[in-house]
Amino acid sequence: MEEKIKIAKTYDIVTKxxxxxxxxxxLKMGDRLPSERxxxxxxGVSRTSIREAIRALEVIGxxxxxxxxxxxxxxxxxxxxxxPLSMMFMLQEYSALDILELRESLEIQCxxxxxxxxxxxxxxxxxxxxxxxSETTNEDKSxxxxxxxxxxxxxxxxxxxxxxxxSVISQLMDKFIKDARKIILCKDDNREKLLGTHKDIVLAIExxxxxxxxDSMKNHFELIKESYIKIN
Amino acid sequence: MEEKIKIAKTYDIVTKxxxxxxxxxxLKMGDRLPSERxxxxxxGVSRTSIREAIRALEVIGxxxxxxxxxxxxxxxxxxxxxxPLSMMFMLQEYSALDILELRESLEIQCxxxxxxxxxxxxxxxxxxxxxxxSETTNEDKSxxxxxxxxxxxxxxxxxxxxxxxxSVISQLMDKFIKDARKIILCKDDNREKLLGTHKDIVLAIExxxxxxxxDSMKNHFELIKESYIKIN
Numbered sequence: 001m002e003e004k005i006k007i008a009k010t011y012d013i014v015t016k017x018x019x020x021x022x023x024x025x026x027l028k029m030g031d032r033l034p035s036e037r038x039x040x041x042x043x044g045v046s047r048t049s050i051r052e053a054i055r056a057l058e059v060i061g062x063x064x065x066x067x068x069x070x071x072x073x074x075x076x077x078x079x080x081x082x083x084p085l086s087m088m089f090m091l092q093e094y095s096a097l098d099i100l101e102l103r104e105s106l107e108i109q110c111x112x113x114x115x116x117x118x119x120x121x122x123x124x125x126x127x128x129x130x131x132x133x134s135e136t137t138n139e140d141k142s143x144x145x146x147x148x149x150x151x152x153x154x155x156x157x158x159x160x161x162x163x164x165x166x167s168v169i170s171q172l173m174d175k176f177i178k179d180a181r182k183i184i185l186c187k188d189d190n191r192e193k194l195l196g197t198h199k200d201i202v203l204a205i206e207x208x209x210x211x212x213x214x215d216s217m218k219n220h221f222e223l224i225k226e227s228y229i230k231i232n
Numbered sequence: 233m234e235e236k237i238k239i240a241k242t243y244d245i246v247t248k249x250x251x252x253x254x255x256x257x258x259l260k261m262g263d264r265l266p267s268e269r270x271x272x273x274x275x276g277v278s279r280t281s282i283r284e285a286i287r288a289l290e291v292i293g294x295x296x297x298x299x300x301x302x303x304x305x306x307x308x309x310x311x312x313x314x315x316p317l318s319m320m321f322m323l324q325e326y327s328a329l330d331i332l333e334l335r336e337s338l339e340i341q342c343x344x345x346x347x348x349x350x351x352x353x354x355x356x357x358x359x360x361x362x363x364x365x366s367e368t369t370n371e372d373k374s375x376x377x378x379x380x381x382x383x384x385x386x387x388x389x390x391x392x393x394x395x396x397x398x399s400v401i402s403q404l405m406d407k408f409i410k411d412a413r414k415i416i417l418c419k420d421d422n423r424e425k426l427l428g429t430h431k432d433i434v435l436a437i438e439x440x441x442x443x444x445x446x447d448s449m450k451n452h453f454e455l456i457k458e459s460y461i462k463i464n
Binding site for chain 1: 243244247248250251254255260261284285287288289291292294305309315316317318319320321322323324326330331333334336337338340341345391392393394396397400401403407
């Protein structure tokens with residue numbers, strides 16, 4: 001057990017040291033790390049502990065170890081890095097309102113940004129999703145279309161930070177959309193209303209009118225909130 | 233090298249499997265995982281690969297291994313889990329505008345929520361920060377106060393999802409505030425203006441008026457945006 005505590009502590013020290021260097025700009029993507037021997041000496045811990053800490057960072061995809069050439073910060077990230085954090089967000093069991101408040105504020109922002117720069121092709125994709133939504137009666141297909149609709153707008157915002165933040169919690173969002181649809185569609189005439197709010201969002205984006213974007217997204221989320229309040 | 237690819241793949245398979253079980257609700261915090269032998273058989277990989285994948289999840293703080301009792305999902309998360317992701321966000325080098333758009337939308341939301349439920353004590357903390365801000369001429373102290381000011385409002389929103397999302401990118405935000413202050417304070421009369429926007433935010437929260445909260449935060453971010461646009 002003591003050995004484990006030692007490794008966990010070394011991991012914390014090593015990650016903190018690397019992060020500090022990233023913050024002050026001395027380490028960037030693709031850069032080489034000091035040797036394991038140098039790190040062991042610097043932090044006064046065994047090379048085994050250093051190796052295991054580095055190994056964990058390698059497995060999760062932050063560091064790349066090149067045989068005989070040392071350890072490097074990766075030069076591009078893949079999705080596996082997001083998995084552990086995505087898990088943490090899934091385990092926390094946030095309330096529907098917590099999720100709604102986050103989604104509403106970020107999607108209003110994305111909608112406003114998207115309206116300024118969205119391409120004709122993306123508008124066409126959104127219009128086609130709405131047509132498919134109106135034609136299908138299969139809920140699995142409707143759910144996929146709903147998730148896709150929001151992702152097209154998020155991506156069209158062209159803000160890589162917001163896109164990355166939302167991708168970290170995308171599973172949480174997808175599950176929320178699934179649960180929310182079930183609750184909203186308990187009431188028969190809500191299917192048309194929900195479709196209507198999606199149509200309005202596309203019209204608002206097309207109009208490039210910022211206040212229409214805000215209002216259409218607000219109405220969309222209002223419908224979801226109302227349904228939750230009526231149930232709970 | 234092949235061995236490494238095998239372990240990385242096993243890590244991906246194991247994390248995906250655990251995550252799927254978290255999503256469908258069969259695994260919760262504190263739950264026991266299947267034994268390493270069972271997992272090795274299920275996925276058709278060696279126990280060594282499974283052990284190393286589990287080890288990485290343990291080092292980063294998702295799994296806790298209890299001697300002789302197996303592996304468990306942790307029952308509370310500590311900050312070290314956020315470190316690798318925080319690093320990823322630091323390495324991406326987002327533009328000032330990307331960061332401003334994310335912060336503005338989430339902080340407007342936090343300000344609105346906070347205004348409904350903030351305690352008298354928290355209002356007092358905000359007022360004291362503004363007084364300290366007006367009295368100090370030391371930029372390091374001013375920076376700390378600025379960061380603290382925004383964190384008090386974020387925390388007062390009482391939305392744990394937004395708080396967690398912002399804590400993942402807090403280092404990115406702190407660095408942004410530091411850089412933004414340098415740019416804003418190049419112009420002499422901006423010190424008073426910046427202080428004024430902070431004062432207005434407290435008044436808006438105190439008034440519990442939603443539109444005042446939105447306006448005061450917008451004005452605050454407008455001042456930052458203007459300074460950036462003038463420089464770039």
